[in-house]
Amino acid sequence: MTVTDPKKDPSPSQVIEDNDDAEEDEEDVVEVDPSGTGDAKKKKKKKKPKKKKKVEQSDPPRVGLSKFFPTGIYPEGELQPYKDDNSWRTTSEEKRYLEKLANEDPETTYQNIRRAAEVHRQVRAHARKHIKPGMSMIEIVENIENGTRALVEEDGLESGVGFPTGVSLNNCAAHYTPNAGDTTILKQGDVLKVDFGVHVKGRILDSAFTLTFDHTYDKLLESVKAATDTGIREAGIDVRLGELGGYIQETMESYEVEVGGKVFPDSLINISKTIQNLSGHSIGLYNIHAGKSVMLIKNDDPTKMEEGETFAIETFGSTGRGRVVESGDCSHYAKILNAPKVPLRLTTAKSLLKSIDKNFGTLPFCRRYLDRAGESNVLYTQLFLQDYPPLCDQLGSMTAQYEHTILLRPTVKEVVSRGDDY
Structure with a gap:
């Protein structure tokens, strides 16, 4: 193939x-x-x-993709054949015909998510080149988000940012983005996870990478990237999620991390690099977590991946205990799906809900996005919002993350977000 x-x-x-x-x-x-x-x-x-x-694309990137792809047909990601019992799909005339129609129609899921993926590739290429110690977290996320909005040609809920840009540092693995007034500065010894999303007509592209500025944690990053690639390779139609987690864990724990002369072998549970209570996930329409979880350890989940589904295959590794807890000021929020209707008596609550429905719908957002929409920071999480605080391993540990979005097409697996960087 x-x-x-x-x-x-x-x-x-x-x-x-x-x-x-x-x-x-x-x-x-x-x-x-x-x-x-x-x-x-x-x-x-x-x-x-x-x-x-x-x-030409500008620097920083601010030219909308329609200038480059006027036909509405966007580049495919990396194609990987299905394994074993699903290999027949590659040559099936029926499946190939279905894909031909989808590939040639600018209005299909394929083109929408590929458009989002091309935005991600171009924006992250600039980010990976320009993020340096000494920059503030606010500066980093605003550069990424401004590029995303420009390239995807933001249009309300038709296209825009998929979720808040995560720039989690060191022992913090996920769900940290700076609130207004945050003065955190990136330092030379930091391990930075950059996790951002793009959506087109509700089709969300979710991809992440890790940056370091010295070689201390090279092996940690290598192990996490390899685990993500393993998860992608072993994923496929009819694959059981519990077994997939086992493949990811096996790869991650085949590495040893040496920090300051001390070796962290993954065979020891208390210093396992696999973060056991984080996972990848299925992605639905305007729904970043659509219900299926890809755990990073072997488990008994018999749930199968299915044709047509989209998954974020993401893995997290750590030099700490390998488990995260909620810690720090919250910045991430999302409207609760299928929440029971609660009568809102306060005018501020009604105004906030109306603004969220208009600007974000069921997409995650952060306090900075509310500021941008002209809303106050009075949040009613107990009524209609779910909060997602930062997720951190123990102090002093370092965590890393890599992530790709895959599309389980009828004939082949497409790693939509793949680029020449990771």
Whole structure:
């Protein structure tokens, strides 16, 4: 099976031709006398086409993707064949026909999530290049979110940011984004998890990576990335989620991390790198956690992956105890799905709910997004909102994360968010 390489498709550094303004210019009129009688006749020279305009991605990236992909057809991610009993799908005429229709229609799930993936690739390429110690967390997230909004051409609930940009540091594994007034500065020895999402018509692309600025935790990052790749490779239609967790754990725990001369082997439970109470998840329409969980350890969950589903395969590793707890100021919130209707008596609560329905719907948001929408920070979590505080391992430990979104197509598995970076 040939693997599709996103690098072959237009990237931020490539120049794309824009044909929209292509016109023809007439050259000067000349007089000719073909008969030699002195009666000149006017004759026009052939028209020459105008030079086509060139469109380049800006730095930082702020040019919308429609300028690069006017047909609405976006690059495929990496394609991986299904294994074992599902290998027949690759050559099935019926399944291939269904995919052909979906691949050629700009309005399908495939094109929506691929558009989101291309936004993610271009925005993160800039972020990975420019994030440096000394930057504030606010500066980092606003650069990513401004790029996402510009490239996806934000349009209410039609397209925009998928969830708050996570920039969790060190022992904090997930769910930290700065609130207004946060003065945290990125330092040289920090381990930074960058987790951000893009959505197009409710199809959410969820992908994350880890940055460090010295080589102390290279093995930790290597183990987590390898575990994510294992989860992707072993995922597929009819695969049981409990067994998939076992494959992820086996890969993660085959590594040893050495910090300051001390070796952390994964065979020891109290210093296991696998964070056992975090997981990947299925993704639904406007629903980042759609109900199925991909645990990072072997378990008895018999639930199967199904054709057409979208999953975020994400793994977390740690040099600490391998379990996280809620800790610190909360920044992440989301409207409770299918929450019972509660009569709201306070005008502020009614206003807040109306604003959330308009701007976010069921997508996660943070306090900064409320500020941007002109809302006060009075939150009524006990009524219609769920809060998601930061998730942290023990102080002094370091955590890492890698994540990709995969689409279980009828004939093949597509790693939609794959790029040339990870």
